[in-house]
Amino acid sequence: MLKALKKIFAKPDAAPQAAEPVAVSAPAPAPQVAKPARASAKPKPPSKPRSDAKPAEPEAPRAKQPAAPKPRRERKPRPQASLWKPEDFVVEAQEGKTRFHDFKLSNELMHAIHDLGFPYCTPIQAQVLGYTLRGQDAIGRAQTGTGKTAAFLVSIISQLQQVPPPGERYMGEPRALIIAPTRELVVQIANDAIALTKYSGLNVMSFVGGMDFDKQLKALESRHCDILVATPGRLLDFHQRGEVHLDMVEVMVLDEADRMLDMGFIPQVRQIIRQTPPKSERQTLLFSATFTDDVMNLAKQWTTNPAIVEIEPENVASETVEQHVYAVAGSDKYKLLYNLVTQNKWERVMVFANRKDEVRRIEEKLVRDGINAAQLSGDVPQHKRIRTLENFREGRITVLVATDVAGRGIHIDGISHVINFTLPEDPDDYVHRIGRTGRAGSNGVSISFAGEDDSYQLPAIEELLGRKIKCEMPPDELLTAVPRKHH
Template sequence: MLKALKKIFGKSEAEQLAPGSSAPVPSADSRSHGHPAERAEPAVKPKAPAAQPAQPAATAEAPRAEQPKAAQPRRERAPKPPVKPWKIEDFVVEPQEGKTRFHDFKLAPELMHAIHDLGFPYCTPIQAQVLGFTLAGKDAIGRAQTGTGKTAAFLISIITQLLQTPPPKERYMGEPRALIIAPTRELVVQIAKDAADLTKYTGLNVMQFVGGMDFDKQLKLLEARHCDILVATPGRLLDFNQRGEVHLDMVEVMVLDEADRMLDMGFIPQVRQIIRQTPPKTERQTLLFSATFTDDVMNLAKQWTTDPAIVEIEAQNVANANVEQHVYAVAGADKYKLLYNLVTDNGWERVIVFANRKDEVRRIEERLVRDGVNAAQLSGDVPQHKRIKTLEGFREGKIRVLVATDVAGRGIHIDGISHVINFTLPEVPDDYVHRIGRTGRAGADGVSISFAGEDDSYQLPAIEAMLGHKISCEMPPTELLRPVVRQRP
């Protein structure tokens, strides 16, 4: 029966399309409601038969076939609601004694619009002090810990300079007007993100160059548009510079962030090579930021700056007052049990665990995953694209525990981290402050817990001396030292 029906309908269609017959013409409704590409023009335009006799004018199909395209009905689009233009009057911040507003500086409306979007009504202490000098064109050396707002301080200075001074009429794509050098890939990514947020209404282009990511992809971005603000690690920047892809002769503002860390990581010879490619220090503005003012840092500052203003944040602000600090005295063999039971018993959902060595980080992460905890690692051995993906997963709550070294941890600026655990105490006291500064951000409360074992407890006195107070050392509850029940074979 089915075959017979197919033959009948097939024959009917063939008869309809036989020579001398008219092809069916779609109705106006079918033409106006089809796929957009079909409405615009058929994929293959049909040809008229060569020996086709002229159709009588009285036929019903001819006028429809000759109907002009413009006469076909079209669906009208609803007009978009008008966007209300932003005005500085939309950013109302009342003056407060002891606080500096961004309104108190002469900042461009486009920049103020972005600051308003980010919800920054008042300057942090480092911002208020630094901007008073840098917006006047002076060089500056700033000492401030992480989380104090120093990134926004130098970005606001850079953006203001670039908006006030028109770019040269002739410049290569790879000639940045502002250069920011940072020691780690994570820090570069974070600074570039902050720069993109602050420049979104200005038309300035921000680019980032870091090692561990595809060189050709970064090069294509550079070839597509002018680079106004370039954020880079020293090694990858030298790669671009030595290949002739990036020229630093038009740099108007140069920033060295975390100069003490660059010294520790051995980057200063590379930084010297880079600075030699920029204009003389008398023809550029130079800003240098460091968590500490060692003799080595100050010697570098003298070489690279001209009569700089020196801005320091008082030492009592070295540790975030919102962070509750604990130290557990625990044997090295019991540290993992304590970590696992703390996280799982308390149901913590966003925790950073710090260890001093990359092999320690790898082992801790592997054991947590094996025991059913959603964890990931962040160290210099992890490829850059994976590090960025890991940070995004941690930020979105998809990763419960992030295990990291100090180098990788420097660039982690994520709100909502409830706990920081020092699996091993840091060898450098300043790193302790950087670690615990990952929690208690944006006015929230946080907790740091340090494991002091037989191999690292000697670090505690130096940490306490830097903090200016003792941290009570306690024994962990017995139930937190129970063996871990294996979740996987």
Template sequence: MLKALKKMFGKSDAQPLAADTGATRALPVDTEESTPPATAAVAPAASPEPAAAAAPIIVETPRRPRPPKPVAPAWNRADFQVAPQEGKTRFHDFALTDELMHAIHDLGFPYCTPIQAQVLGYTLKGRDAIGRAQTGTGKTAAFLVSIISQLQQTPPPKERFMGEPRALIIAPTRELVVQIAKDAAGLTKYTGLNVMTFVGGMDFDKQLKQLEARHCDILVATPGRLLDFNQRGEVHLDMVEVMVLDEADRMLDMGFIPQVRQIIRQTPPKQERQTLLFSATFTEDVMNLAQQWTTDPAIVEIEPENVASETVEQHVYAVAGSDKYTLLYNLVTGNDWERVIVFANRKDEVRRIEERLVRDGVNAAQLSGDVPQHKRIKTLEGFREGKIRVLVATDVAGRGIHIDGISHVINFTLPEVPDDYVHRIGRTGRAGTSGVSISFAGEDDSYQLPSIEALLGRKINFEMPSAELLKPVERKRS
């Protein structure tokens, strides 16, 4: 074979390969339009290569085929066994898709919470709903499961712009938006639905790029930033199938309702969309808004057995305003508390407390409306990971922030609204764990205590701090 090849390549009168070998590859019929035959590329006969200089024949060793990647076994409902239990509702009891059930299984939710069981009983049938439940009861998952189920049952329109969400969730604070979006990402894991967030205080162009890269199915946003996108023509709300207003009472308190009205006017009429409204309280103003924005809503109210969780041990120290910082410092440094939230009513208070703690050697950070959004997110992650020991915050962190392992909540100043007290101390003692709340009642805020006790339905005993807890703070030498 080798000799035959050498003889062929060593011919002085080279011919096209097809002519020499009788190759079966057909030449083009129309020679005027076709590529010139292979002979044009053959070396001229006048200078033939000697046989010894013929190119060596290289026989390549075939590569070993890569072993196929192991395929994960397909998930099915048999992997998610939940026994029926009297007085409890399973997610199996609703007509949810396998993709959604798979995500619920991954998240470890065997049974519905009371608000989930009642709300889903209405919303999965397409009804509007108004829900009232205290923080930490699972209302976020209630409306997310309903949204995902709706979007899975109804195929998206064939003609659709990138900036046309099918579901819209409006929340009052940036932290709450981020938390809702995180929960939504977990529940949509196997559905192919895209979740996006729009919040103020973060780079507008970066948020715009994510909108331009893919279709938006579920949009979670604060009112102001959503209006920015809408008024610039980047987001169109005419295809919204489901709209959720979370923390409606908070949006009223923060003055967001005029902005929310502008947003709702951009969505389809209330008869053509499903509207879900959630609030910690049902004030007259909240119910008036619900009447304007919903159609024949189901009203779900979950009355907690106790307004404040029984897993939270509550204390109130009677202390002069001038001694509050000393008491705080000695409590934090004299104990092995690893993750503490300190609440104050005003942003300037938060800043001063944080600055003093840092100056006195305590690893602390602040969280308030004055802190840029990118820094707030970094601060929350540092606190969640245990890199920050004390988080000093306004009530912006009182709702919607779910961080495990918060051992103590300290009310440096008592809140002006009793409901905020419940939300604050609800940051600890979550998921069945125990927690401690300590409130400082001074001459300027102790008058708030009776209304808080009225809401709780019980008295909270005053305690006098010991002399050890009031010993002066030793200033660090610079």
């Protein structure tokens, strides 16, 4: 498959491997007025070097929308140089490993990387940065947890540091735009971006639905926006009100493109991309866990001669996760879940179900029966979702029940067990689910309930894993009746 992709995109020779906010529903769109011409012409970012440039793919007609003028203010001064020196960050060269030292990164960025404790690049970082730091577009295939977020953030920060901003700009004109499908993922990317820009003087903002629109607007009006991370719907809310202008975007990132397709976001993403500079004048990075035909068609439309980087996980499912399948009647699934958690005294468990109504019912039953549980689905307001994740991370919640969309990309250390209350319809989601445990070298356990309604999903999962999973009958003590609590 990689060979075919190389043909489509005329991939250049491999590069050397060195060198969230608060929300309620948005107010109705305000009438748009014309955006006045700037006093001085805005410099365009330099064209990206391309060794084998071809005529750019035609993009959809670009609708130039008038927008309301935004107040300007003096750009804040860069933070004073700290006492930190590159010599403070010593990393020995190791065969087969790429260091961040091996790329030409600024001292401010290296200082932040040092603070985060990242001496060596992950495979996706090493390969992607070899292309993107030279200005080339890239398409990356990598599972969640491989370090792709840091890969595109390091590239963005380097670009913004090397090309000074125009002397005259609006508050709502980001220079880098990152679009992600879920609110949790946007918050996570923004937090990583804030950590990596700690010493660079760059401003990071995040826009998500389900959080207070006016608070996000006040943040936008208070300072220039260098890096904007957003979900598609909320970004369009801001743009249609004339609060955000995308004509200055130098780098655009689409994260989890396959999930955006699944969630029906592509029409919104198309609207957004039409407001950015042409693809020949911006750098575009696209990441996806899978390279379906639909994903590759989008990549062809939105990138120019991209480098294609595929990172195969060493094992489709981590060897640190012990996997079990219990054959159980649908009517007994809840009893099995309750007894597993209570009899084993588990303290941090993630339970997955396929539908939002299933998630809600499971969580309500657990709470009724005395287990500290919470749910994570698209129906939960964003401020409550963030609080729920923090409570789960800090151990105040024992069981977190989630859908695949809400659980995608959540990185919480110390999850001991993942339970598939229903087997997923997409085998890839099984891998994502069980990957929530057994992280950072620790061991984890996944238990899947295979009932009469979903056991037919098992062969496809086993085919993806490349091995059989033994199907067991749960012991009788795990199927005892749930004791009724007196309220």
